Amino acid sequence: MTDQGFGRRDFLKTAVAGGAAAAATATAIPAASTQAQQPAAPPAAEGYEFLNLDEAAFVEALVDHMVPADELTPKGTEIGINIYIDRALAGAWGKGERLYMQGPWQVGVPSQGYQLPLTPAQLYRAGIAATNAHCRRTYGKVFDRLDEKQREEVLIGLSTGKVSFDNGLPVRVFWTTIYQTVMEGMFSDPIYGGNRDKAGWRLIGFPGVIAVHRENVEKYRDKPFPADPLSIADMS
Amino acid sequence: MATKLKEVDAVIVGLGWTGGILAKELTEAGLKVVALERGAMRSPEKDFAVPIVRDELRFVVRHDLMQNTARDTLTIRNNPSQDALPMRRLGSFLPGEVVGGSAVHWSGHTWRWTDMEFKVRSMYEERYGKNFIPADMTVQDWGITYAELEPYYDKFECTAAVSGKAGNINGEILPGGNPFEAPRAREYPLPPLTPILASEMFTQAAKNNGYHPFPRPAANASRAYTNPDGSKFGACQYCGYCQRFGCEANAKGSPLTTVIPIAMRNPNFELRTYSWVTKVLKASDGKRVSGVAYTNLLNGEEFEQPAGVVLLCAYAINNVHLMLLSGIGEPYDPVAQKGVIGKNYCYQTGAGATLFFEGRHFNPFMSAGGSNATIDDFNINWDFDRGQHGFVGGYNVAGGFNTALPIGYRPVPRGTPQWGKAWKAATAKWYQTAMNISASGSVMANRYNYYDLDPTYRNAFGQPLMRMTFDYKENEHKIGQHAAQVINDIAKSMNPTRLNEATVRTRWTVVPYQSTHNTGGTIMGANPRDSALNKYLQSWDCHNLFVVGANVFPHNASYNPTGPVGALAYWTADAVKNRYLKDPGPLVPA
Numbered sequence: 070m071t072d073q074g075f076g077r078r079d080f081l082k083t084a085v086a087g088g089a090a091a092a093a094t095a096t097a098i099p100a101a102s103t104q105a106q107q108p109a110a111p112p113a114a115e116g117y118e119f120l121n122l123d124e125a126a127f128v129e130a131l132v133d134h135m136v137p138a139d140e141l142t143p144k145g146t147e148i149g150i151n152i153y154i155d156r157a158l159a160g161a162w163g164k165g166e167r168l169y170m171q172g173p174w175q176v177g178v179p180s181q182g183y184q185l186p187l188t189p190a191q192l193y194r195a196g197i198a199a200t201n202a203h204c205r206r207t208y209g210k211v212f213d214r215l216d217e218k219q220r221e222e223v224l225i226g227l228s229t230g231k232v233s234f235d236n237g238l239p240v241r242v243f244w245t246t247i248y249q250t251v252m253e254g255m256f257s258d259p260i261y262g263g264n265r266d267k268a269g270w271r272l273i274g275f276p277g278v279i280a281v282h283r284e285n286v287e288k289y290r291d292k293p294f295p296a297d298p299l300s301i302a303d304m305s
Numbered sequence: 306m307a308t309k310l311k312e313v314d315a316v317i318v319g320l321g322w323t324g325g326i327l328a329k330e331l332t333e334a335g336l337k338v339v340a341l342e343r344g345a346m347r348s349p350e351k352d353f354a355v356p357i358v359r360d361e362l363r364f365v366v367r368h369d370l371m372q373n374t375a376r377d378t379l380t381i382r383n384n385p386s387q388d389a390l391p392m393r394r395l396g397s398f399l400p401g402e403v404v405g406g407s408a409v410h411w412s413g414h415t416w417r418w419t420d421m422e423f424k425v426r427s428m429y430e431e432r433y434g435k436n437f438i439p440a441d442m443t444v445q446d447w448g449i450t451y452a453e454l455e456p457y458y459d460k461f462e463c464t465a466a467v468s469g470k471a472g473n474i475n476g477e478i479l480p481g482g483n484p485f486e487a488p489r490a491r492e493y494p495l496p497p498l499t500p501i502l503a504s505e506m507f508t509q510a511a512k513n514n515g516y517h518p519f520p521r522p523a524a525n526a527s528r529a530y531t532n533p534d535g536s537k538f539g540a541c542q543y544c545g546y547c548q549r550f551g552c553e554a555n556a557k558g559s560p561l562t563t564v565i566p567i568a569m570r571n572p573n574f575e576l577r578t579y580s581w582v583t584k585v586l587k588a589s590d591g592k593r594v595s596g597v598a599y600t601n602l603l604n605g606e607e608f609e610q611p612a613g614v615v616l617l618c619a620y621a622i623n624n625v626h627l628m629l630l631s632g633i634g635e636p637y638d639p640v641a642q643k644g645v646i647g648k649n650y651c652y653q654t655g656a657g658a659t660l661f662f663e664g665r666h667f668n669p670f671m672s673a674g675g676s677n678a679t680i681d682d683f684n685i686n687w688d689f690d691r692g693q694h695g696f697v698g699g700y701n702v703a704g705g706f707n708t709a710l711p712i713g714y715r716p717v718p719r720g721t722p723q724w725g726k727a728w729k730a731a732t733a734k735w736y737q738t739a740m741n742i743s744a745s746g747s748v749m750a751n752r753y754n755y756y757d758l759d760p761t762y763r764n765a766f767g768q769p770l771m772r773m774t775f776d777y778k779e780n781e782h783k784i785g786q787h788a789a790q791v792i793n794d795i796a797k798s799m800n801p802t803r804l805n806e807a808t809v810r811t812r813w814t815v816v817p818y819q820s821t822h823n824t825g826g827t828i829m830g831a832n833p834r835d836s837a838l839n840k841y842l843q844s845w846d847c848h849n850l851f852v853v854g855a856n857v858f859p860h861n862a863s864y865n866p867t868g869p870v871g872a873l874a875y876w877t878a879d880a881v882k883n884r885y886l887k888d889p890g891p892l893v894p895a
Contacts, residue, residue: 178383181381
């Protein structure tokens, strides 16, 4: 989504504005159907379960910046990393399954690990808002409206701790969480919504689910293994 | 109000390797045994089948087979001056929480710990003098010898289908094996696993550097096998999904496919899953325990299970926790250096290098749990003179792979960007062209590394969490430095295209994963002043209570702990069957 572009969020914001904007809705509908029929569009069943419009735009921009299209893989949204993240946040993990959530709460020291009174979904939500606030302050617009160079600057700031959030949310914890989820979306089984067409596995030559290598250990010792990766769905 | 149930001969708390071994042995000896397991039953043929078991996100990242920290965890700190905070999710170590316990998801590395551990204080003092061991290093002899344990090691290796190559049979040093190992009575039950490229390259480099590499012994059946109890194993498929997964091929030595099903077929045995033991109950005479209290996790109902003998066989940390919650034995106090329960908690240290070789093909997804070659030249080699290096203990070094799956394993040279086109290109280039050399180092007991009950945080049953106070001390730093140097020298001699050199661990942190090798807390020993248990793992305080697991180790070696854990379970089973039942009372005079 570029600064100049008129993306889904803009359309939806217009569409739901109501009242005086109702007339505009009528003209906007054909545009939406046209968009849905574009062959490059992801499968229709997608949609977001957790991310709101701003968060979805942030995540889409994030994963397309971290995983850009080139001869090695399609871009992050085409691999479904954004969908993986949405489903993970909407699901049990995002809601804090297996997370000890009793106080009292203290910041602690890094060797004591995660100590925030937030589920992963709450952390994501607060972190996106805080990052966008930083972007607005620094560049006058939110993350997904930044150009490539500015996005790079923001990610470097988050990953090195050069950016800090005014509201006390620890940048380091937010960054390690978003980084880990982007990697999960790229390399976990496609059944979770990411790694579409096993693009992450194809990138590195990981064979996926089928793994009976008893004969292969010797046969392919120091030789490339011709992997056409298989996923759980392929084997079910 | 708890419902009091009918007394049984023995109750086992936790059904993993140790509980499974004791359940089988004691029911075969005619005892009525009940096992209480907090986790659920998993069936290998249904739960570990392809394709569902081949799921890194579920089993590795989301900890499907592991303890649920929302319900019970521990608090952690590096030293007594800090406030301990809850380990809010798992990280550094991963206790299992299913029938079979951590033995469902282990990799199978099976070692024989030697007298260099069991006689640690006397051997070092004899060779280096009394001042060599620092005053705050609370290492002590274990009260047991390798010779006593040898037949039980053998029994465990045969049960668990350990593949390996003997290096020392009755004192004769054999080519291809570990020349430093203590004498074995006979060969491993199965030949070693097929080497992979990384282990072959490490083997050659280690030899070139004058070391003595050998294939790591592992409970991964190198071919189809039937153990002495009649349990059948398939051949390992080198599937690359070993650590943290159940085994689809039935090739991993697991109690879930060996001792537990045998006990389950015995009418003397009853397993109650979803049963959370909250306390061991003391008898009115104070010299015995009367049974245990537990909660049925399916409906919250509380029970009291009276038993003639109580065997704590939960994960090492949880055994200690139960002892502290039950008020059995005097809790350890690091200031006064009095008490024993919680004393000598130990972990392991380590160092690792990543070597990048343009043009080679390591295929890291093809490996068994034990696919590596190892050297013990700086570990159980007593000829290695620690005097000039000033440390007690040692480390083993290995080259190979174990469960190199892509969410967690994507090696790139240091300095590579973390995202973008350059990151992708490097990830693609190096995934199959990199290998690791890593060391696992011992941790000697220290006065200030210990467990007690946390004053603030509680579990889902309203009980205090256990508090772990732990950090690496100077001894571990020296071991780590030595190990990093040896690793880097071997690595450089292999002339890699790029090298991420090994560095030293300084402070223990709760993330990332390091090893599920937590030891100590209810240690065995020669007298009740220094230890919680005698050499038969019998409580000095209550003679019908036995506590089995790595929690009995007075310190931690560089080796994985399951070999002596399994051997000691058989050793304790024999002591209970053949001695205790005939004449119940202390097996060693206090």
